[in-house]
Amino acid sequence: MMTTIKEFTLIDLENVGLFVNGEWLTSLKEGTFSVENPSTKKIVAHVPKGGQKETEKAIAAAHDAFQTWSKLTAQERADYLLKLRDLMHDHKEELATIMSLEMGKAFLEAVGEVTYAASFLTWYAEEARRIYGETIPASSPNKRLFVVKQPVGVVAAITPWNFPVAMMTRKLGPALAAGCTGIVKPASQSPLTALAFAKLVEMSGIPNGVVNIVAGSTKEISDEIFNNPIVKKISFTGSTEVGKELVVQSANQLKKLSLELGGHAPFIVFEDADLEKAAEGALASKFRNAGQTCVCANRIYVHKNIKDEFAKIFVEKVKQLKMGDSLAKNVEIGPLVNEEGVIKVKAQVEDAVNKGAKILIGGTNGNLKNGYFFEPTVLDNVTNDMDIMKEETFGPVAPLTIFESDEEVIQEANNTKYGLAAYLYTADLKRAITVSEALNFGIIGLNDALPGVAQAPFGGMNESGYGREGGHQGIRDYLEEKYISLEL
Known part of the structure; x- marks a missing residue:
């Protein structure tokens, strides 16, 4: 019909x-x-x-x-x-x-x-x-x-x-x-x-x-x-x-x-970052189009000294997102495109939880049973052995993991076959330049979650x-x- x-x-x-x-x-x-x-x-x-x-x-x-x-x-x-x-x-x-x-x-x-x-x-x-x-x-x-x-x-x-x-x-x-x-x-x-x-x-x-x-x-x-x-x-x-x-x-x-x-974008939050701005940026990058973009944040690295504070701010913002029928004027998170998308997202969340991740918010399709919905989800205690840290998610799931040094997070961020987009938030000018130059990605969002514009080149490196x-x-x-x- x-x-x-x-x-x-x-x-x-x-x-x-x-x-x-x-x-x-x-x-x-x-x-x-x-x-x-x-x-x-x-x-x-x-x-x-x-x-x-x-x-x-x-x-x-x-x-x-x-x-x-x-x-x-x-x-x-x-x-x-x-x-x-x-x-x-x-x-x-x-x-x-x-x-x-x-x-x-x-x-x-x-x-x-x-x-x-x-x-x-x-x-x-x-x-x-x-x-x-x-x-x-x-x-x-x-x-x-x-x-x-x-x-x-x-x-x-x-x-x-x-x-x-x-x-x-x-x-x-x-x-x-x-x-x-x-x-x-x-x-x-x-x-x-x-x-x-x-x-x-x-x-x-x-x-x-x-x-x-x-x-x-x-x-x-x-x-x-x-x-x-x-x-x-x-x-x-x-x-x-x-x-x-x-x-x-x-x-x-x-x-x-x-x-x-494809992409598998790292989103790096350094210890000196403006956490409010970084959380807002992570929200915009990760949940745009219900996470179904090639450049959205797939791996969120947060310095260990600020991880708990960042997670608290971020989760509060995620709570405010309204999910529902995409045609409703007040909805911010619509459905995934098809059942296969939902199955993939569920599998990544289940794999992460089974390996020790903690769901801070979301994790289900909510009470919306008639469409291909999955709630905006935040996972904590994510580790590199989890599928979500290796495979493109294409869904509204944000995995949080920690790092201790610039060298460590650069190595982790570059540890992927993809090279489309990467994001970093810092107030340190030297760090901003050196890390941007060290990341092997075609697009760098430096304190900017939405870098795409018509007048700038868009494209990737590697695979x-x-x-x-x-x-x-x-x-x-x-x-x-x-x-x-x-x-x-």
Whole structure:
């Protein structure tokens, strides 16, 4: 049974379609797949299940559109991006409602994500005008040497369910600004947000084929993206395990590939830190999106001399978080995305308790039995042999452990295959600099729990991937550098 909460302007939940070459495909041979509201476990929509044929059609459309889109001036492309940005702001509450309905993000947080997503369109509209070439001093008086930058061509974006609109604009923004066209494959848990965004693309007047969105069979869509020689570059956000498989797939045609993969972020609170600010930061980092972010705090290291005081302050703040149906305006913690997420979180908590950890707050799904809920949880006396200190949690569980020296905590923080984000709180300038430099992570939040912004590079080290999104660095992978040697 399907349940709808309101009539939407951007999407008809009773008649959802894929977006290919400016057309809405609503009836496919492969049938449909269902989208579930994790707050209620009820089906909210059935989405056409796209596959190889739809993907091939989308890639062909992007290729045709590239011939004219790439020839537009930077100003013309920027104008389109800014129009799309304005439409996102105009429809931000509807986009947030759709997002909350399909993947469980708390409504007010979803509104914030739309605003964040729109900022990438602003930034890359500006960056479109900053794609500079070079003139190189020649070694001969009758030669002139030039470097020009050109769009790579058709690109593909494979986006995750936990940030269904921000991850699209973080990829599409630089791609479109550079002059590329492409296809988006959204996660099956959150295709509706992507398809509502496609309606905004249509409303903006962006030419047909520039942006195409195909949801459905992950294997068929991915195989066509990687096997089709028209696609020149792929950007993927997801798990490290899948990312490794895509590296192998990309090798056959040497496709350009950027990967934003898993994380296991340390959050370090030094003895000289402002404990109120550090606890507030840990709360914001750990419990954003119910802990379902790649950069959220997964391991909280607190100096042994302040651990008890920090824990007391932190737990009091956690107590104030309201959990419930993600569409409720006063809710801060929504459900996890599916049952598998709940099972994983429960298993990590049980493993920790069995090995000696103490639950300071939470530890169950509360009294919310109808959705995929798990209470905001704080564990104390956590040790390195526990699963939660080794595996990404992707849930609202904060493990506390102690350290005694800077050298010890740096070693412990770096003791992971991941390298996406790390956080530290200290009032000591020397410590702030030396520890930041010693941590092997692509993003450092220094007394800052929310470092992500459109104008700064986002990406990881080690098995957290390679390439950068955001900042002026984020447009590089969508451009080829061509060297021209002119003999006079």
